[in-house]
Amino acid sequence: MTKARVAVSMEGIVKRFPGVIANDRVDLELLEGEIHTLLGENGAGKSTLMNVLTGIYRADEGTLAVRGTPVQLRTPKDAIDLGIGMVHQSFKLVQTHTVTENIVLGLGRGLAPVKLSEAEEKVRELSERYGLQVDPGARIWQLSIGEQQRVEILKILFRGARILLLDEPTAVLTPQEADELFVTLKAMRAKGHAIVFISHKLDEVMAISDRITVLRGGKNVGTVRTRDTDPQDLSNLMVGREIRFERFPGEEVRGDEILEVVELSASNDRGLEALKEISFTVSAGEILGFAGVAGNGQEELAEVITGLRTPTDGSIRLKGRDMTGASPKQVIDAGVSYVPADRHGVATVGDLSLTHNSVLRRYREKKFARGPFLHLAAAVDYARRLIKEFNIMTPGEGTAVRTLSGGNLQKVILAREITTHHELLVVMSATRGLDVGATEYVRETLDEHRKKGAAIVLISEDLEELLSLSDRIAVLFHGEVMGILDAEGADIETLGLMMAGRKLAEAS
């Protein structure tokens, strides 16, 4: 390690997008023969930084040097030529082609054909050298996810990559496949490659990496050697040591129990276990916060409660009524509102007007129906009311919501969901990406809604938000609830430990 050469050095990287600074003077140094973890919450700027390094984005400021030579990356091709390759989370493979065909795809100059048999030999040799077992003649659709990931890694090794970036490679793997990946990563490290490993899973990070760089809010908040740190330090770095917040005073008296979840389990989209026997209750006039590092089952939890995902085990009761396995429509009809994390992809239809989006989940109600027809005048009135009450900045209710800013779009969603029901509200990442003003507005709105007697499940990666709004906080880790504690006077260190996988009893 001491004599290791510097593979990449990024200095003072700044990348701005309209309204946000995604990278704010970030320094990053990669050594040859090291596994370097990039840690940070969603939106901390990890992907942007990697996109700068792979030539997809050009930094607004800062310098980049590869093996000591300053370089300018104009296109992804420039990065590949310098031996920088990235394995993305979603694979870019042609399902009906063979492993070798996928690997050589896009190579070759002019009309000269690629010699497939030679390529296959090289693929075989590479896969043996790095322990990336996969049949070069197999077709992609025949391979497991873990094998497909190996093909992606082989693809960049084939192109001569010495600097490998892996974006949350273990998110899609089974624990066994992850172990196999780690063996490969170690083999590559031994051969002098520089590896950037992006992950949220602190135990993995501790196990595999040599050094760890933590990003928060687009800034590098520290690079540490793994042997000098522990999961608790890391989670503190990720969420920030000094959290400043003012608590919204909760209600003294809680109402009836609204939601009761008992030993609930569910799988993620890959069929892997995402929630393990979690139990909790939420009462009227209460906000139950869910903390945790992203990807620990939060999304699955929200989806199971709202009927978008079927649980594999356990039960959900709403006001004493069994709602286990109910359809999204039944859940809506039972009075559950939902503000999903993905505002563009799930919560709205970009090409439709604000009016249509404001009744997206309510168009079945009598109020908006005239026989089989949509009562457009009522919907327009309703949209206008929302615009006024929630101070939504838009040219009018007929505007396609695609043109709204993130904050205004979130106001539309929140307004629609809050003015609907007063039973249960499930909110996920409510303020992610919003500016200070909009964030404050959303929080006040949630607080008001609680005062009106709604039960709220608030899922967030933002501890400050959870501490200021919640009555109680549950911590999710690997799909399990590590414990539930009162938010009033909650110890941030304890929360950090729980987020790193300690149970409440051990952490406090």
Add this chain to the structure above:
Amino acid sequence: MPMRLELRLERSRKLEYLVPVVSVALALLVCGVLLLATGTNPVSAYAEMFTEAFGTSYGFAEVLVKATPLILCGLGVMLAFKMLFWNIGAEGQLHMGAWAATAVVMTGWDGSAWLMIPAMMFAAAVGGGLWALIPAYLKVKLNCNEIITTLLMNYVAILWVAHFIYGPWKDPVSFGFPMTRQFPDGAQLMRFGDSRVHLGLLFALVAAIVLYLVQEKSRWGFEIGVTGGNPAAARYAGMNAGRNMILVMLMSGGLAGLAGMAEVSGIQLKLLKDISPHAAPYGYTAIIIAWLARRNPWGVVLVSLLMGGLYVGGETVQITMKLPVNIVLIIQALILFFVLGGDILSRYRLVYRRGVSHSPPSGGTPSAPPRGDGEVLGGG
């Protein structure tokens, strides 16, 4: 200098409607070059086509005759497209509708038109609808690609009809021609005056009104629009996309089936080969119509009239100027070609410079920050 396509942050309404118009003009222009190459004056050919189709009462009546099946098929295809179900099987659904309507007659029933016509309409709608139901079901249950299944089923339907007119239903006194005997009076659609315009035109216009109400005004139409606009949002809103897909295709196929019934009962008066013009079959032209019409029912009516004019004009110049009838097909193909190209330009802009975009190329709103780390902001 290399060209690149960059996503437009805001789609332009003006381009949305300009693209079809410019596409038709460009198609005529390119086809004009082809005509010149064969030694024909394109201006006089187009003038002849236009005046014959829209300048004479006989010609215009024929335009209405051609527009009738085009409107019905076009509306069906439009509805499916609205939900992003790529139904290119209107041709097969039309054939199954024609077959089912004929089956009612082939029972030997010779009753009053008041009973026979509704029975044939019902049979045709069911025939076309059920035929369309098969690919819809395969899509919902097994995620089969509907472009392939609907296309291939066209050939099955056409051969199915062929089997009956060459075989069991063949008119014994047809001198060997593959066709059924002529339908009894009660099975013939009423015609207007001494033209060939028949009651089917009324079905088509009523269908346009119904589809306008369904698509633009009804809550079910709202579901279809949401599902087409963002399937994940439809699920989030508690809509049953699978059920809607089945219903949409029943309706889509039913409309094409009605077109088939209108052709056999209003024009041919028997079931025979080529109930749909061989050079440019109605069911395929309907795809171009639905696309040009911007998924708008009134647009379908308008574009169908223009396409009807193209058929009639094409037949005219075939006779008067000895031009091949395939000219219609060429113009249609060119129009579709330009519309599809134009649509890409209305969603993307051409950029003539080297380098990488500085704005997130994944689209979204200008003020939307880059999304979570999981998303690959690819491009370039």
